Amino acid sequence: MADLNLGEGLRKIVLAGIGALATTYEKSSEIVDELVKKGEITVEQGKALNTELKRKVSEVVDDAKATAETATKNEDEKSE
Template sequence: MSDDLKLTDTFRKIFLAGVGAVALGAEKSKAAIDSLVEKGELTVEQGKVLNQELKHKVDDAVADAMAKAKEKTAAKADSEKPSAAPNGDDFSEMLNSLTPEQLAALKEQLAAKDTSADKTSAEKSAAAETPDD
């Protein structure tokens, strides 16, 4: 019987050692899991903060781009507006600022315009003089 007691006692010790190992493993794994969760939560919080910063930077960049686009559009619209008719002083200044080549080209354009205006008025007078049948 003594052998049975030793055998039973040995099995009992082995069983308790196994239960202890499982309990110890569970405690260690719980501590490790808690540590990982804590680090994960910190990482998630840092990610949220970085995401918010990035979002603000993108919003600022979009606002700047929109403002620049509006400025360019406004500048383009201003440059396309017809200028007011020059007064006598402005016209004289413009003529004085022309190079000889530009002045010659302007004279040619004025002569061509006078010739076409004369032809048009001659055609109108000829049409007025012919009787309609």
């Protein structure tokens, strides 16, 4: 039977999630920039939205990294 490394699989899933978050942030920033260009929101509102998006993405990425590191560490301890 194939050796399943659960920690490695979880790490890959977390990294995929981080990639998805980065893409979401980029697309959201583009939408905010487009709204500013159309005059539907002010430049200051756009900057505030982009800052908030960046902060939230950064928090989620940090949490995901911590979760992946913990899972990998736990998996490594189990295999010893």
